Structure formats: C-alpha cells, structure tokens
Amino acid sequence: MKYPIAIEPGSDKAAWGVIVPDLEGCYSAADSGIDEAIENAKEAIELWIEMALDEGKDIPKASSITDLQKKGGYKGYIWAIAEINPALLSDEIERVNISLPKRVLARLDAKAKSAGENRSAFIAHMAISA
CATH class of the missing domain: 3.30.160.250 (Double Stranded RNA Binding Domain)
Known part of the structure; x- marks a missing residue:
C-alpha cells in the first residue's frame, strides 16, 4: 500500500x-x-x-x-x-507456532481462562492493548 x-x-x-x-x-x-x-x-x-x-x-x-x-x-x-x-x-488468520516454558504456558492459560478467552484471543488482546 x-x-x-x-x-x-x-x-x-x-x-x-x-x-x-x-x-x-x-x-x-x-x-x-x-x-x-x-x-x-x-x-x-x-x-x-x-x-x-x-x-x-x-x-x-x-x-x-x-x-x-x-x-x-x-x-x-x-x-x-x-x-x-x-x-x-489484513485480518486473515494465520497459524503460528511459539515455544514457551511449561510454567509460562500454564500462567498464560490460567489468565486466558479467567478473562473468558482462549489462548489465541488472549494473546491477541495483549498485543493490541500493549
């Protein structure tokens, strides 16, 4: 563009x-x-x-x-x-692989769950609001 x-x-x-x-x-x-x-x-x-x-x-x-x-x-x-x-x-969805320590992934999943979101949505919201 x-x-x-x-x-x-x-x-x-x-x-x-x-x-x-x-x-x-x-x-x-x-x-x-x-x-x-x-x-x-x-x-x-x-x-x-x-x-x-x-x-x-x-x-x-x-x-x-x-x-x-x-x-x-x-x-x-x-x-x-x-x-x-x-x-x-682009709002096209793209699948990505990331590597995180299990303890970090557990925290991420817990925070996503408490926010009522799945892991991907939670990460996206964090990136947009940061």
Whole structure:
C-alpha cells in the first residue's frame, strides 16, 4: 500500500514537516532531511492505521499525487510516496507456532481462562492493548 506524503522542506533551524493528506491528523517530522522524513512518515502511517483498525474505523484509500496537487494548499512542498506493508490491513488468520516454558504456558492459560478467552484471543488482546 502506498500513500502520498507532502513534505515541507526544513532548514538548519526548522524540522522537515510531513503531512499525509489521505489520513486526517496523520503528521510527522524529521530533523536530518528528506530520507528521514519519508521513514518517519511510514511509521506515522502505520500507527495511524493500527489505531483506526483498533477503533473499528475504515482506512481511506490512497489518492494520487496529481489529484492532491490539484486541491492546492501544498505550495513549496515536495511530494513522495510512503510504502506501507499491506499485512497491516489484513485480518486473515494465520497459524503460528511459539515455544514457551511449561510454567509460562500454564500462567498464560490460567489468565486466558479467567478473562473468558482462549489462548489465541488472549494473546491477541495483549498485543493490541500493549
């Protein structure tokens, strides 16, 4: 998945600013230049998507840079593309194997049972809420 980003050039005294126009409220910044700005934007987009999914919100489709430029408001900005791992959007179930000491597994199962969940659901909830 690729999202266009608008990068406001920085200087020796000001950070590089990044806006992700398709994701309302998704911003980022960088101190050392355009490469860092793009990498930081990827992280901001991933966090934005994770929070939106956790809240049950839809993820907007990416616009084209051409369409965004036509809207205006980005004079002097540099356009780039931030590519995000599409697995972030997948709710497909995947079976995994993990290895744990038996005593840890016993604790995990006890906590899952007391929460009214199975082992997999309990682990998933822990990962999302951490």
